[in-house]
Amino acid sequence: HLLILLLMFDDAYAAKAADSNESHLVGLNRSYAEEPTERVHVAELKWHSTSTAFIIVFWLFLACIAKLIFNRASSLTRIFPESSLLIAVGLAIGVLLEKTQVNKSIFTLDSHFFFLYLLPPIIFDAGYFMPNRALFKNWDSILLFSVVGTMFNALAIGFSLYLLSGVITFSHTFNMFEILQFSSLISAVDPVAVIAVFEEIRVNDFIFVNVFGEALFNDGITVVIYELFKQFSCIEEVKAIDFIAGAASFFVVSVGGLVVGILAAFLTAVFTKYSGHALILGPCFILLVPYMGYLAAETLSLSPIIAIAICGMSMKQYIKGNVSASAATSVKYFTKMLSSSSETVIFLFLGLSVVAKSVAIEWDLAFIGFTILLCIVIRTIGVIIQCAFLNRFRGKTFSMVDQFILCYGGLRGTIAFGLASSISSSVPAKDMFLTTTIAVIFFTVFLQGSTIRPLVNYLNVELKKSEEPTMAETVYNKYLDYIISGVEDIAGQKGHASLVHDFERLNNNFLCPILMKDHAKTRDFDATKIIRAYAKHTLRDAMSATKWYPQHKRVVAIQ
């Protein structure tokens, strides 16, 4: 522990040194610029031109080193989730920098920067590795949670706080639209925080997909309500037409995001299909076109998160057929790396920017306490009601434990912080809102994030299977799907399974020929898994036929 602390201080000092150097050097540079060069210098220092790139790279480096250290100190990570540790480091560095009077703009997380550069890799990664099958099986519950649940949360929290403000006097007054604006940002579950915590505890796909799907797709609704109330608080008189426009804009935002995402996926598939001769450019398209989709959605103020997630989900199948296997693995590897490093940077900066914003801290204990309480209570009520409703119609019902994890896993994160800092400064209670948002984030990430693992263990929540499904499982799954869709057919019902079946047929007959290279050869694409598995087994058998067992890493790589 001492070592960690030492290293942490070391890092902080390095950062401080870099920063103070900067201020010093900028001055130096300016003096250079003013007077013409008089003599030739043997060596000179030019910090000015490289500073931006260097600061970015340096932070990235620092964040990764911090992550590396946590990983080696396993006793620490067993108790706290990584996200909370990173926030703590961020806080520590922030305090140090604050003490050394470094310019604050260097270490504030600009919400613009966050939304344009840090968020997309994480969401893309999430979409690209989304268990598609589990997602489609649970689309009804995810949609309900993310649309109705989020809306219910936002409105309930908002109105309760508004009512409370009549009873208790908070340090700032606010009107209804302002508090609704706040409640809409505070009620949204954050995909980044959810991934960070849930990837560590590794619950089963069913719970993961429900919590994470909600977090991902509630972006459409959160952004809409947030913007809606933000505009309402500016507009002098609110007419009915505004409500209608708001409701319509919800569809525009989410469906528009969806369309942009699918379009980007389509383009990526087409580009990679023809990249045959310049094969090495394949990954370039796979990463850039979705990002362009994200930016396009952001430009048109559609939901960029939905766009890039959908893009990643839908292009995966076609991409894999188009690029070479080594390209596919390196893309996989790289998305993982990009997302994990930007996640690290996000949490680090969350801690830092709290310190940077600390001038504006408005500590209103009553408000914070009530907000946290309401967040928990209303989320619980919402989940229970919705689950009760859903359980009537579903084959796989939500058990009590599932419901508890659903409630408890509703973590808040950086998106809320970004939205909170973009509340217009004309709102008098802005600082109080910002402080409360920070408090809620810390509460959920620290307290809920670090207690969720023991709770999961205690409640015996089914964990994710670590091994891949065996061949028999794959075959039987497929078989079951066919049977169910057959049964639905006989019953004359257009249900879930027949929908999937129809889509697969459409995909195989129309989409794949357009989007995939050499589709004629891979027409019976379903067969591949079995044959691949077969080839793998024979190879392993051949290996074990000799006394030489696969110890060497090359062999491991192949298997």
Add this chain to the structure above:
Amino acid sequence: MGWRGWILTLIIGSALLAAASAAESMEDYDDEEDEKLTRYPLMRVDFEGVKVPLIIAIWLVTASIAKIIFHHVPHLAEMFPDSSLLIMFGLIVGIILNLLNVDKNEFYLDNEVFMLYLLPPLVFDAGYFMPARQFFDNLGSILTFAMVGTTFNIVAIALSLWAVSLTGLFSIEMDVVQLLLFGSVAADVDPVAVIVIFEELGVNDVLFISVFGESLLNDGVSVVFYNIFKSFVEIGPENIITTDIVNGFFSYFIVCFGGLAVGLIFAAISAFITKYTQHVDILNPVFVLVIPYMAYLVGEMLSLSSIMAIVFCGAAMKMYVKENMPERSASAISYFIKVLSLSSETVIFVFLGLSTVSSDHHWDTSFIVLTVVFCFIYRTLGVVVLCHFLNKFRLQKFSKVDQFIMAYGGLRGAIAYGLAVALPNIPAKPMFVTSTIIIIYFTVFLQGMTLKPIAQFLQVEKKSEHEKNMTEYIYQELIDATMSGMEDIAGQKGHNWIRESFQSFNTKYIKKLLINKEALRNMDNTKIVRMYRRLQLQDAQDLVKGTGDFSKNQVFVNALIEHTRSRSNTVADSAAPYVINVKEVMEQHGIMDYDEMARLRGRTRSDPTTEARVKIVLPNGEHIV
């Protein structure tokens, strides 16, 4: 072509239009900020916020698409090298954008962007994949070319131009120092252009490393000269005193060796950190990519040779980093370095074409023609003289053909352009920029295009395609050891002695420090053991495929021996003659014959549907169907 060609044309057209309209619409949105909202809008367009990344992404994608299209047009890629096609594409886009009245600043290759963001991936790639052995074997000649050759070129070009300028032939007056400055721009052989052309050409390693090593290292030289002369120009030629010249001379060494030192230090840091990443495999790429970039930035910041820093960082860290990472991440990283460098190369060339349209020009025919001619003559002269000198000491001599290719392969490129753009504002600057661009075009187009046919005509020795087999490895090690032994006997501390002692130092100390224990343990298995394992793996795969000669197949023979042994234990007293049924052996040991399975399923192996679906990918990228 057919309909596919049309579709592609359509796509590129629309992408172009998108880029153009994006660039145009940017200005429209500039001044719509402060509109008070009265009604809740259904949708808004907010371009200003995402402008920067979107434009970058669009440029990257457009350039990549252009590259793909070139390869889909038949015969085009065979005739022209990629670099010239991309420049041409950039030129066309530039003209179109110019006609659309887009602001020139939007598509101008800023020197800073080029130096800080586009160049590093490219040179890092060059360093990381540098054939280290060849490089150090030819270090002497590379250094001679890079230092002496470049200095000679710079001075000769500048003095000749100055001599001509005394006759009053040029439209702008210049003094010697300005011309020396220009000379240091024009004499700079460009690594980017050289890699592109020579990789397509596939010449042998010695030739490649000589030209390429020169182009990498002369960056140090030309940048130093450039900086010295730049400050001379700023000081004014009449104010120069001896201290300046002495300082300049010293800064030359500081810049080169400082860059080298920075590179090595960061390589050590990178290797040291990856030593501890066994459990967070996902962070490896960050360290492998980000730390060399930091080396580059630090080099740039201290005005050392940043190119040298990143090249040596890449070359030095590879050995250690590769051992610290699992095979999978190492290959993914290699792949990604290639992707990064290829895309930044693509963008560089496109922007070179674009900037031709967007920069200020001053056309002076006599100056341009003379510059091109001088560049060509002095390069040839320098190479011939230096080769003659070097051949006295070298075992493997530069033949006439080699010398020709080396002289002819001295391509100029984007670095020269970047330097030219960053010139101080002297009256001759537009003329310098124009003639730099012309030299680049001349070398990339004319020399780049004709280099391939000429190399074929002269029958330049090509790079050998196959990987070294075990015997070659063994013999090479043997020869190395023998040579260093002979040197020892002769009491000479030569090339081989240095290598040998470095290797023992490396295994004794550096590797212990920089490579994690587990990898080190695996590494103790010498090359031969590793080779043996690989061959065995190959055998196993052959067995699975059902091809190849079973009697030579190690794995199979082992299985057979196992089989007979176990059987002889049980049925030793049987009188019947012993029959080995191959099929039975294979079944008993779980080795299945693929052909047999296929036949049982009623399909033959040549069936394309099964063939394409079964792929085993070897670590070296081979596919086994």
